[in-house]
Amino acid sequence: MKIRTEQFVEIAREEMKNTRSKAFLGLLPPVINAMRQISLATFPDPDAAQAYGAAIRGEVVTRLPELLEEFERNATARGTKVVWARTAAEANAFVLDLAKKKGVAYVTKGKSMLSEEIGLNDALIDNGVDAIETDLGEFIIQLLKRPPFHLIGPAVNIAVEEIRDLFMEKGILAEPTEDPVALGYAARLYLRDKFHRLEMGVTGVNMAVAETGTIVNVENEGNIRFAKSSPRTQVSIMSLEKVVPTMADALHMIRLLCRNGTGQKMASYISFDTGPRAAGEIDGPEEVYCVIVDNGRADLYDDPVARDVFRCIRCGACANICPVYTKIGGYPYGWAYTGPMGQLLTPLLLGFSGTSDLFRACTLCGVCKSVCPAGVDHPRMLLYYRARDAAGDPRLRSRGRPLKERTLYDLFAWGATHPRLWRQGAKRMRPRVNRGARDGYLSRSVEPLDGWFRSRDLPEMAEKTFHERWKEREGHKAKA
Amino acid sequence: MPYAAREDILGKLKKADRREEAPARPPLPPLTEVGWGTEQLIEKFTENLALQTGVVHRVADRAGALEKLTEIAQAEGWKAVMIATDEVLAPLDLAAWGRTNGIDVLKAADFTARDAFKDAVFDQVDAGITGVDWAVAETGTVALVHDERQPRLVSLAPILNVVVVPVDRILPVYEQALERILAARGGMPAHLNLITGPSMTADIQATPFKGMHGPRRVIALLIG
Ligand code: SF4
Numbered sequence: 201m202k203i204r205t206e207q208f209v210e211i212a213r214e215e216m217k218n219t220r221s222k223a224f225l226g227l228l229p230p231v232i233n234a235m236r237q238i239s240l241a242t243f244p245d246p247d248a249a250q251a252y253g254a255a256i257r258g259e260v261v262t263r264l265p266e267l268l269e270e271f272e273r274n275a276t277a278r279g280t281k282v283v284w285a286r287t288a289a290e291a292n293a294f295v296l297d298l299a300k301k302k303g304v305a306y307v308t309k310g311k312s313m314l315s316e317e318i319g320l321n322d323a324l325i326d327n328g329v330d331a332i333e334t335d336l337g338e339f340i341i342q343l344l345k346r347p348p349f350h351l352i353g354p355a356v357n358i359a360v361e362e363i364r365d366l367f368m369e370k371g372i373l374a375e376p377t378e379d380p381v382a383l384g385y386a387a388r389l390y391l392r393d394k395f396h397r398l399e400m401g402v403t404g405v406n407m408a409v410a411e412t413g414t415i416v417n418v419e420n421e422g423n424i425r426f427a428k429s430s431p432r433t434q435v436s437i438m439s440l441e442k443v444v445p446t447m448a449d450a451l452h453m454i455r456l457l458c459r460n461g462t463g464q465k466m467a468s469y470i471s472f473d474t475g476p477r478a479a480g481e482i483d484g485p486e487e488v489y490c491v492i493v494d495n496g497r498a499d500l501y502d503d504p505v506a507r508d509v510f511r512c513i514r515c516g517a518c519a520n521i522c523p524v525y526t527k528i529g530g531y532p533y534g535w536a537y538t539g540p541m542g543q544l545l546t547p548l549l550l551g552f553s554g555t556s557d558l559f560r561a562c563t564l565c566g567v568c569k570s571v572c573p574a575g576v577d578h579p580r581m582l583l584y585y586r587a588r589d590a591a592g593d594p595r596l597r598s599r600g601r602p603l604k605e606r607t608l609y610d611l612f613a614w615g616a617t618h619p620r621l622w623r624q625g626a627k628r629m630r631p632r633v634n635r636g637a638r639d640g641y642l643s644r645s646v647e648p649l650d651g652w653f654r655s656r657d658l659p660e661m662a663e664k665t666f667h668e669r670w671k672e673r674e675g676h677k678a679k680a
Numbered sequence: 681m682p683y684a685a686r687e688d689i690l691g692k693l694k695k696a697d698r699r700e701e702a703p704a705r706p707p708l709p710p711l712t713e714v715g716w717g718t719e720q721l722i723e724k725f726t727e728n729l730a731l732q733t734g735v736v737h738r739v740a741d742r743a744g745a746l747e748k749l750t751e752i753a754q755a756e757g758w759k760a761v762m763i764a765t766d767e768v769l770a771p772l773d774l775a776a777w778g779r780t781n782g783i784d785v786l787k788a789a790d791f792t793a794r795d796a797f798k799d800a801v802f803d804q805v806d807a808g809i810t811g812v813d814w815a816v817a818e819t820g821t822v823a824l825v826h827d828e829r830q831p832r833l834v835s836l837a838p839i840l841n842v843v844v845v846p847v848d849r850i851l852p853v854y855e856q857a858l859e860r861i862l863a864a865r866g867g868m869p870a871h872l873n874l875i876t877g878p879s880m881t882a883d884i885q886a887t888p889f890k891g892m893h894g895p896r897r898v899i900a901l902l903i904g
Contacts, residue, residue, distance in 0.1 A: 228886050248709040258702040265693035278870075284686040336892060337883035356886050363884060380884035388893060395837075395893070396802045412868045422836055422879035422894030428871065429832035430798060440689065447868075451854050466819035466876045468732070469894070474868040480828030482788040482797045484871055494685075498692035504700050 204347075205534035205546060208557035212532040221349075221529045224357045229520045235463025236517060236571070242465055243455075253456040254575025256449045257511035260441065264501065264510065267410040267443045268492065274413030275490060278475030283491045288318035291493045295320060295402060295435055298489065299329040302433055304399040306330035308391075310417065310424040311338050312404025313514060314439045314493060316348070316536035317549065320402070331402070334391050334423035336384060343370060349530040351516035351538055352461055357529065391423070401427025401485075405438035406513075407453060408490070411446040413474055415490060418457055420468040428471055434485035436473070440492050441510035453513060456573040461515040500548055503595070505584045509544045511574040516541075518568035518578065524561055533558065540568040540578050551597025552589050559585040608649075626665055634660045713818045713852040721817040721850045722902065728820030729900055732877025733890055738847075738902040745844060745901050746777050749809075752899065753783055756840065758806040760784035765829045768811025768844050788831045801837045808838035808895070814857035815850045819876050822900075823857045826871040835875060841895040843875075847904035 204211065215221050243249040260267060272282045285291035299307060307324065309315060309331055321342070324331040333342040340355040341348060343366055348354035355363075360378040367373035373386045403424050407416040415436050417424045428434055444450050458464045477484030500506045519525045519539025530538035537545050543562060547555040559582045568578040585596075590609075592600025600606065615622050636642055637660035645653050664672075716724060726736040739745050752758075763774050765787055778785030786805060791797035801808070810830065814823040822843055826832045835841050851857050854874065861869065879894030890896050 224886075231886075242712075244710050244712045248706065251706055252709050255702070255705045259705070262698055262700075262702040265690050268693070269690065278868075284689055286685045286688055290685060334893070335883070336881045340883070353883055353886065355883055358884075360885060380887035381889045383884055384881060384889055384892060388891065391893065392802070396798060414868050420880045421892040423892075425832070425836050425873070426893060429836060432794075440693075447858060448855060451858070454854075465728075466821055466874070468876055468878065468880055470874040472868065472872040472874075473870070474872075475870050478827045478870040481826065481831065481870070482791060482794055482828070483832045484826065492689075494689045498689045501693050502696040504697065507696075 202347075203535050203550065203554075205550065205555045205558060208532045208534060208561060211534065212528040212561070215528050215531055218529075220359060221357050221531075225526050225529055228353075228356070229526045232463055232520045236460055236520070239459040239463050239465050242459075249452075249456065250573050251575075253453060253573040254511070256444060256453060257513065257574040260444060261507055261510050263445070264441065264443070267445060268440060270410040271408050271413055271443050272492075274411065275408075275415075275475070276413070278413050279488070280413060280415070280473075280475050281487065281489045283489055285491055285493045285495075286498075288493075288495050291318050291437065291491055291495070292320050292323035294491060295437070296324055296327050296329060298433070298435065299324065299400055300327075302400055304329065304433075306332055306394070307400045307402045307435075308332050308334045308394055308398055308423065308427050309338070310401070310403030310419070310427050311335035311354075312402075312437060313351070313536050314404055314437055315402070317439075318437075318493065318495060320437070332391070332394055334394070334426070335419075335421060336387055339387055339391070340366070347531060347534070348536065348538060351514060351519060351530075351541070354530075395423075395426040395430050398426065398431040400433040400435065401431045402435045402437065403427050405436050405442050405490070406457065407450045408438055408443045409445075409447050409450050409472075410443055414447070414450075415473045415488075416450055416454070417471050417473075418454060418467045418469075419471075420462075420464075422469060425469050425471055428473060428485065429483050432486045433489070434473075434476075434487070435489045435491065437491045437493060440494055440497055441512075453573075457513055457515050460517040460571065460573045496549055499595075505581060506548055506596070508576060508581060509541075509548060511576050512541050512545070512572075513574050514541065515573060517571045517573070518576075521567050521571050523563065523565060523567070532561075541576070544576070544578060544581050547585060548596070552585070552593070553597055553599045556589055556598075559589070623665065623667065626661070630661045711818075711853055716817060716852050718847070721852060722847050724817040725815055725820050725845075725850050726900075726902070728817070729877060729898070730820070732820060732880075732898075734820060734877045734898045734900055736900045736902060741903065742772055745903050746772060748901055749774075749777065749842070750781055752842065753781060756806060758783050760786060760805045761807045761809055762786045762801050762805040762834050762838060763808070764810040764831065764834050765789070766811040766813070767829075768846060768849075769809065772844070774809065788828070788834075797831070798833065798837075801831075801833045805838050807840040807842055808834040808836070809842045809844070810835050811844050812849055813861060815845045816852070816854055816857055816874070817850055818853045821854070821874050821876040823854075823861065824873045824875060825861055825865070825869045826873065827869065832871060832873075835873070836894045839891065839895055840897050840899070841878070842899045842901065844901045844903065847902050 240246040321331040333339045337355040349357045372390045406418045476488045525539040533542040543558045564579040589598045642658045812822045813825045878890040881892040882888040
């Protein structure tokens with residue numbers, strides 16, 4: 201996938217003029233949020249349930265290497281072939297190589313954000329193995345070559361007319377229709393044959409249970425179940441933070457994931473795989489591979505603030521409620537991960553230079569944190585990124601702020617810590633600054649401050665400083 | 681894949697400063713469902729499955745189940761079905777039922793190879809019929825353990841899934857189903873599914889509909 205995070209502002213501006221995206225964003229998030237509330241209310245104590253989820257994820261983050269080893273040990277004991285990949289390239293090469301060895305013409309893909317992160321589809325397709333997305337939304341955006349609009353509904357904003365034309369062009373639809381249901385059934389028929397002849401399935405992983413070596417997938421459509429039932433070879437790819445300690449923890453997180461993600465109490469299908477098929481099974485994979493992908497995460501693990509991003513279970517609740525996401529939609533985030541969790545994860549994975557708009561496009565209102573079932577503290581992390589970026593942290597691939605900006609702030613800091621100079625400066629600067637004021641407000645400035653004024657005004661400088669007024673007041677009191 | 685990858689990744693993770701330990705877990709949050717009695721379990725299972733458009737018929741006994749099945753078969757015009765051979769279905773003797781009603785009743789054991797089985801279950805049957813290992817009232821969910829009696833595709837590939845549920849197999853929450861499965865099998869089975877209603881999506885314009893890739897409809901026959 202093409203990375204477009206540098207064009208955040210540009211694309212956001214475009215998208216805010218896009219009436220279709222706007223109509224969708226005005227309608228759907230409130231509905232999903234309401235459904236989320238209702239489904240969470242089925243817990244006797246919803247806050248305790250959310251807090252328990254956060255505790256599980258917190259424990260995962262601290263015990264990550266031990267849990268991964270435990271998962272590997274138990275999965276291997278049951279016949280799952282566990283493979284480790286340091287980079288996107290290693291992971292892609294492994295899957296491609298396996299597909300070639302098995303001689304398959306195509307693989308079906310279950311929805312996996314990780315596979316978009318590492319560019320698995322392109323790696324396969326460019327080397328002669330077709331990779332067919334089978335989640336309906338992913339299927340559509342793959343054909344359209346478009347990035348995901350939303351974590352859970354990647355194509356949910358796309359007009360039926362556009363899908364109709366696309367399906368006609370690709371021979372998926374026989375008779376033109378704009379009925380979403382008829383379009384969905386056309387995709388069903390088209391993909392059904394792919395499932396029937398399938399020799400190798402590739403899916404993501406929602407949870408990997410350390411205690412039992414089990415891979416868990418949560419879905420509504422059934423495409424992942426097909427990938428785990430029809431072919432002889434099944435490949436599950438997971439980023440290393442997907443592990444959970446116990447089966448009981450997995451069940452609790454499933455409850456939270458469904459409620460927070462789609463407002464369902466339960467998704468249609470939760471499948472648990474512990475090794476390849478049992479003796480005597482007529483279907484199911486003869487071989488199960490689990491590829492554990494690092495792709496830069498282990499390097500971040502040493503940073504106690506940054507590593508909190510590994511709590512995230514990709515439910516999407518933070519996006520549905522974010523005042524920024526619900527205005528601009530998913531495209532400006534420019535990559536696989538949309539919404540607040542994208543603002544946290546993308547800069548860490550891609551480096552800060554080129555992604556800094558992501559962690560600045562936030563008012564720190566904290567509503568994301570308030571809905572998160574995994575205990576992610578988005579505002580804290582975003583502030584941390586901004587601070588690290590201002591300082592320039594090579595580990596986070598941040599170049600630091602431009603020299604002009606840094607000089608200015610250094611100057612400001614120096615002035616602010618020298619009270620007498622500050623007071624004199626204020627007196628001298630006041631008439632010059634206020635010359636540009638209109639109706640008591642400053643709304644424009646010269647470089648390098650002009651960026652600050654793009655979306656803000658300042659009241660003009662007051663006649664008297666606070667210190668002057670305070671002194672006068674004390675003087676009056678003394679006289680009285 | 682080089683073994684070095686594993687060592688590299690785990691090495692980095694273990695080297696990290698982890699003095700800031702995660703705080704102890706709060707107490708496990710309670711679940712209301714655990715206190716439900718038998719009739720309430722049946723009622724809630726039915727109600728929750730119905731919310732997912734599942735159709736639930738309650739019958740008194742096995743004879744009643746077969747009668748209902750005949751009714752469904754006639755209404756749907758079944759010519760062939762694929763069945764599981766789990767311990768819920770076995771005593772129903774669906775093979776005999778099929779002969780009486782002129783319906784081809786197929787099962788995995790009729791096929792020697794995966795491909796022939798797949799051809800049948802994808803294209804030649806009108807419905808898949810399964811029993812359950814357990815059912816869960818919490819969300820109207822059925823738990824299927826897949827093995828030679830319970831092929832994975834029977835409850836997935838046909839457009840209609842009929843699931844037979846003895847009421848004494850309905851439990852309050854997932855944890856209880858899992859506990860029993862673990863106890864009976866001495867560990868996790870190779871493949872376990874929790875199935876709640878038919879396959880669905882809302883990926884086009886957020887319009888929800890059933891039958892995306894799996895069954896469009898689920899019918900549950902409760903016995904007892
Ligand atoms: S960060 Fe967002 S997507 Fe991740 S678990 Fe929290 S609410 Fe869900």
